[in-house]
Amino acid sequence: MIKECFFDILFFNQPGKNKLFERYTLLILFIFPFLATAQETPQLINYPNTVYKAHNQNWEIAQSRDHIIYVANSDGLLEYDGAVWKLYQLPNRQIIRTVLCDTTANGDSRVYVGGFSEFGYWQKTGKGQLIYHSLSQGTNFKSLKTEEIWHITKTTDAIYFQSxxxxxxxxxxxxxxxxxSGNFMFIRNVRNRLFFNMLTNGLYELKDDKFLSLPGTSSLANAVVSSILPFSNNRLLITTTKHGLFIYDFEKLTEWKIPIAEELKKNIINKALILSTDSSLALGTILKGLYILDKNGNLKYHFNKENGLQNNTVLALSEDSRKHIWLGMDQGIDLIKLSSPIISYQKNDNPLGSTYAAAIWKNKLYVGSNNGVFVKKWPSAESFRAIPGLEGQTWNLKVVDDQLLCGHNDATFRIEENGIKRISSVTGGWVFLPVETKKEKLLLQGSYTGLHAYRKDDNGNWVYAFEIKGIPPIPIKQIVMTKDGSLWLAHAYKGLFRTILNENMDSVKVWQEYKSPVDIPSEFAVEITPWKQNLLVRSGNGFFKPNDQNKLMPYMDLNRNDNDAFKIRSGIDGDWFKVYLSKIIYTNKSGSRSLDLSLLRNNETIIPLSNQYYFFGLDNGYALYDRTIAEKPITAAMTPIIRKVVNLRNLADMFETKSNTVLPKNVRSIRIMYALPVFGQNLQYKYRLKGLSEQWSEWTDQSYVEYTNLESKEYTFEVKSNLNEQITTYSFSVNPYWYETVWAKLLFVLIAAAALTGIIFYQEKRLISHRKKLLQxxxxxxxQQTLVNERRIIEIRNENLQSEIKNKSQQLSNVAINVVRKNEILQEIRDELQQVKQELGQQLPNIHYQKLLHSIERNVAGKDDWVLFEENFNEVHDEFFKRLKKACPEISPSELRLAACLRMNLSSKEMAPVLGISLRGIEIKRYRLRKKLQLANDFNLNEYMMEV
Known part of the structure; x- marks a missing residue:
């Protein structure tokens, strides 16, 4: 019954206990309403259950020797290496209530855990796997069937599991x-002595396995002791859930009366821890989150749901190796970077909004934002209050000669202790720059409408003086003066200008505009900043410095070895910042460090509030960097660790993570998982696999790399982080198949040589045969070509012969036609002569008449014509007459002539003049010739002659 009662009070969300606690909580909240504060706190990082993918409740947190975080979760054991969360479950899936990391005498790391009816340890194998070993299963303690292990502690000689x-x-x-003899709460090891609170009996010490009562602690009989811690002067600090804090000197018990003692009693202290950095006290409560007190009991920080915790119920509290605090919550896990020099003001009901300006004046912090100007006492945790009349966008706050000036969207103001005063109607005052003339000190202001000047009145107050003549009314966002007296002006959107003013600083003597692409890469979003007694210009992601002739030259110190775009901001004492999209690199005389901050885009504000603090404008509040705190460096030991090496084809197939590992011959694709257990920082990695490539990869936040199609050879995997230059190496080799061994390769070489020789011989023989075949x-x-040519020649000759025959036939036809024509003419002349003789009678002497008639008769079908005809005919119709005479030896010469005319296919009418006979004579000759040739009457005589 006693155990169940205290369980109800401390662990309210167990089954069947919710209603009682809800009533109790409502009562507490009703009596003590929440008071909003404006406290700057260290960076806080939330890990909700959607990230680690396990139960909401986290009961205890521990860190191993290799810096891995282990969490006792209601679902099992959570492991976090800075990259991946992994859940390990007990054999019966019990809730794990407690966890302890330890290293054995032989150097093995163990993670001890406890739950209901179970305790044991997980131990990592050489392959990176955690294997569970139960200690309770080998015992015969009947009590274990009903007991639940709530805490594990260690002394120099033993591990203690406590229910x-x-x-x-x-x-x-x-x-x-x-x-x-009774029940007790948590056992604690303080200076290697074990103390615990026996319920209803006070404090006890476990010594030599005996329970010894401590004198003077009986007043704690009715209290629930939540923690026993080492305190100064060899004393003990005892925290109770609802009875406050006590100091015990081993004789008497004294209540530690600190300013917030009563508040802590009401909020139920559940966990407590002495911090190693400065002996501060961390107190985790059930109702109001975490309190951090200094060693004197004064409140330093208060973390609750209003300023970032996921839940106000702290179930676990632990400090890691980098002095950051881990909180196991009733809902989630939180990390507080307590040792970080960065503190921030960010809360759910933040009245500030996005911040653009800040200044410290009269021991007060003024912050300018898109919602106006807010002020609070500095330093303090009191709430911000808005300054009336300055609502809206505020661009600039600057203290000049102990006067706080405000560049506002609506006008320019002087902020006084009891109000504000408008000093000009100049709108959008982005920047103030004090300058000295021979006569007076002026204050230049870049605004929405050009460059303006302010001077002091008779009372020493800054008042509006004049607008600088010759400068166009452009929005001037940045001003930098160089040592030669030049003013460099950056347009809010597009443009870069250089000007020299006259002695009175009221008008322009020189005006120069820098154009793209001749002078600068781009005129858009140009930025200028003071840089090492000179000026730095950023244009188009490149940086430039003016030379003696004010020509902008590339500044190679910032234009190399960086693939990501960044901006530059100058600090004090030579400090400077590289501002990236999601981080900042801060550099001072002692070195560089990375800050996990994301500033407002295009209004990246970094302001030195004092010699101690830098102010960073955020989209929800602000952050401060304490220059006097040296953040714990990442030591050489904090290098990436090889977590697992697995077969990419079968992820359950794992290999040794130590170097010189030999992979099986069938494993040619692997995944190498690595991590750097540095928490709450933006980690990136570079890697390479020597043996495959000497080239480093690009920066990546991925915590594993995969390689496929590996050859059988030796490899060395190297990985490094962006936190230091230390390299982790992992060497391995791949076993060869039999055909990849040296002997197999030698055999392959011999076979290849023999095969090559055979191929050469075969090719030579084949080449000879091929050459012979080609020759044939x-x-x-x-x-074939010769035959073709000869055939062609014959064809040409035949064509020529045919052409000659054609020509001869033509000539023969011409001769025949000429003979026919001549005979026709001569016959006409003869007929005409005969007609004349008849008409003239004796008038034409007979002697002359006969002489003419004889001459005509002699020339009709003359012998000379026939001889010519016969010669041509024989040339065309080769040996026609011989063949005809052979066929018919008795054929007469006149019949031969008739046969020639028939072969030439002449008609009877055409043949009559040629042969010098009448048509009747032609028919008679045709008839006689047919008889001699013994041809039938119906046989065509012309066709016969054609075929001879």
Whole structure:
């Protein structure tokens, strides 16, 4: 019953206990309403259950020797290496209530855990796997069937597993059960002595396995002791859930009366921790989150749901190796970067909004934002209050000669202790720059409408003086004066200008505009900043410095070895900042460090508030960097660790993570998982696999790399982080298949040489045969070509002969036609002569008449014509007459002539003049010739002559 009662109070969200706690919580909240504060706190990082993918409740947190975080979660054991969360479950899936990391005498790391009816440890194998070893299963303690292990602690000689009624001591070999006369809460190891609170009996010490009562602690009989911690002068600090804090000197118990003692009693202290950095006290409560007190008990920080915690119920509290605090919550896990020099003001009901300006004046912090100007006492945790009349966008706050000036969207103001005063109607005052003339000190202001000047009145107050003549009314966002007296002006959107003013600083003497692409890469979004007694210009992601002739030259110190775009901001004492999209690199005389901050885009504000603090404008509040705090460096030991090496084809197939590992011959694709257990920082990695490539990869936030199609050879994997230059190496080799061994390769070489020799021999023989075949083919082709040519020649000759025959036939036809024509003419002349003789009678002497008639008769079908005809005919119709005479030896010469005319296909009418006979004579000759040739009457005589 006692155990269940305290369980109800401390762990309110167990089944069946919710209604009681809800009533209790409502009562507390009703009596003590929330008071909003404006406290700057260290960076806080939330890990909700959607990230680690396990139960909401986290009961205890521990860190191993290799800096891995382990969390006792209601679903099992959570492991976090800075990159990946992994859940390990007990055999029966019990809730894990407690966890302890330890290293054995032989150097093995163990993660001890405890839950209901179960305790044991996880131990990592050489392959990076955690294997669970149960210690409770080998015992015969009946009490274990009903007991739940709530805490594990360690001394130099044993591990102690504690429930509410038993303690199980494990000395590395055997387990001993220690029984007490009553129930107790958490056992604590303080200076290697074990103390605990026996319920209803006060404090006890476990010594030599005996329970010894501590004198003077009976007043704690009715209290629930939540923690026992080492305190100054060898004393103990005792925290109770609802009775406050006590100091015990081993004789008497004294209440530690600190300013917030009563508040802590009401909020139920559940966990407590002495911080190693400055002996501060961390107190985790059930109702109001986490309190950080200095060693004197004064409140330093208060973390709750209003300023970032996921939940106000702290179930676990732990400090890691980098002195950051881990909180196991009733809902999620939180990390507070307590040792970081960065503190921030960010809360759910933040009245500031996005911040653009800040200044410290009269021991007060003024912050300018898109919602106006806000002020609070500095330093303090009191709330911000808005300054009336300055609502809206504020661009600039600057203290000049102990006067606080405000560049506002509406006008320019002087902020006074009891109000504000408008000093000009100049709108959008982005920047103020004090300058000296021979007569007076002026204050130049870049605004929405050009460049303006202010001077002091008779009372020493800044008042508006004049607008600088010759400068166009452009929005001037930045002003930098160089040592030669030049003013460099950056347009808010597009443009870069250089000007020299006259002695009175009221008008322009020189005006120069820098154009793209001749002078600068781009005129858009140009930025200028003071840089090492000179000026730095950013244009188009490049940086430039003016030379002696004010020509902008590339500044190579910033234009190399950086693939990501960044901006530059100058600080004090030579400090400067590289501002990236999601981080800042801060550089001072002692070195560089990375800050996990994302500033407002296109209004990246970094302001030195004092010699101690830098102010960073955020989109929800602001952050401060304390220059006097040296953040714990990442030591050489903090290098990436090889977490696992697995077969990419079968992820359950794992290999040794130590170097010189030999992979099986069938594993040619692997995944190498690595991590750097540095938490709450933007980690990036570069890697390479020597043996495959000497080239480093690009920066990546991925915590694994995959390689496929690996050859059988030796490799060395190297990985480094962006936190330091230390390199982690992992060497491995791939076993060869039999055909990849040296002997196999030698055999392959011999076989290849023999095969090559055979191929050469075969190719030579084949080449000879091929050459011979080609030669034969060429000869055959030549012969065929010769035949073709000869055939062509014959065809040409035949064509020529045919042409000659055609010509001869034409000539023969011409001769025949000429003979026919001549005979026709001569016959006409003869007929005409005969007609004349008849008409003239004796008038034409007979002698002359006969002489003419004889001459005509002699020339009709003359012998000379026939001889010519016969010669041509024989040339055309080769040996026609011989063949005809052979066929018919008795054929007469006149019949031969008739046959020639028939072969020439002349008609009877055409043949009559040629042969010099009448048509009747032609028919008679045709008839006689047919008889001699013995041809039938119906046989065509012309066709016969054609065929002869």
């Amino acid at each position: 509410f009624a038993r303690i199980y001591k494990y000395d590395g070999k055997k387990i001993t059960e220690l029984k007490s 083919e060429q000869e055959e082709k030549l012969r």
